[in-house]
Amino acid sequence: MKIKFAGAAGGEVTGSKHLITFGKKQILLDCGMFQGKRKDAYEKNVNFLFDPTKVNSVLLSHAHIDHSGDLPVLAKQGFNGPIYCTYATRDLCNYMLLDSAFIQEREAEYLMERKKKKKPNKNIEDEEIPMLYDSEDAKNALQLFHAVGYEQSFVVEDGVVASFYDAGHVLGSSLVHMMFFDKKKKKHLKVCFTGDLGRRGIPILRDPQLIPETDILIIECTYGNRLHPPLQSAGEDLAFIVNKVASRGGKLIIPSFALERAQEVIYHLNVLRKEKKIPAIPIYVDSPLAANISEVFRSHPECCDKHAYDKFITHGEDPFSFENLYYTRSVEDSKALNTKTGPMIIISASGMCEHGRILHHLKNNIDNPKNAVLIVGYQAENTLGRKLVNGEKRVNIFGDPYDVKADIFIMDAFSAHADRSDLLEYISRINGLKKICLVHGERKQIDAFTYALAENGYNDVYTPTLGEEIEFDFE
């Protein structure tokens, strides 16, 4: 059995793709979109490090675009086998992949307009880069999805049985456990791919589930060298910020990823409201994608944890709707928020303030000291979100400069990735573990985590480079 690390390996964190070759069969773990500079991203997302027509099946860990977003390209290039994932992941991908296609279609239209008006984009070469896929391509990929419940064993290929275990990272996320059987040697090899590993105590979601005996673990290490602040403080910190902004009649703008982070913030606000720790000011979720995804959360109570059941579900309450919480879908409703006065909370996408409705809210509110922006997610370098985190006092929005007079609050406690101690603790509980492959981490995170593993007695650790293929024996 061979594993080729064909994405999110060797220091990269997006574009998750690992190809397993077992006899004549090829199984792809994840098919994520590489995210980065437009030209680079295009090249990486269309030039697979394997032949898509030879892939027999895909096992998808979760719905995040950096794990699922290249599936339409895979299908476009000739893959037509099954894509196995959990029910919630399938339902989330319905929205996530179509939204990804929609963004690309809008971007292509915008670049075309600029070209027609002879107003070239500052990156002139961007105009020559075609989009990766459109809505039709996304729909074609969605036709290939096959949903399976957690802990249900299913035959992927002859001699390969897989099952999904809850990864506790986002709704529907799974640890993909596979058992390979070598008929000649009459031996099993058990491999598990973590996708993204969550942490204990994330609201709504169950804690990461322990996997059965595993020989080889392919594990992410996004935060292999970091320790997160405790999750328990998230509610209190959020209450403090909401009260501060509400008392001065301001608007609290929360840029948020539409999947998971938005629902976690809504959930926290609901709990705080129930406990009367924040006033009943209006809360607007101004993102059609976040609204759709909240619907998916509603239809998958089987993924929710005990806290969500005890607080809401067993009493017939919906955690994602409460008094004064509004989902705005239409552009008109979104624009109408500009004319409304505070206090209020606006949750909007994109999470890194790069595109979407959040830009309008920042533009209209960032120069007023009554208002505040709350950063709840990771902000990549060169994004507007990162500039706000860095404390820049003047930022460009839609090409015009704005003074940053609103307070900028940052909360790290929301991370949905295991940190170094979570990763080590999880690994220590796995029975039979022989080899570990580290993926999905920047170079320094991987190096530091390799060291941490060695300190804990794990010496058979691989840190594959991008495109490297490693052969594993049935011992």
Ligand SMILES: [Zn+2]
């Ligand atoms: Zn993820």
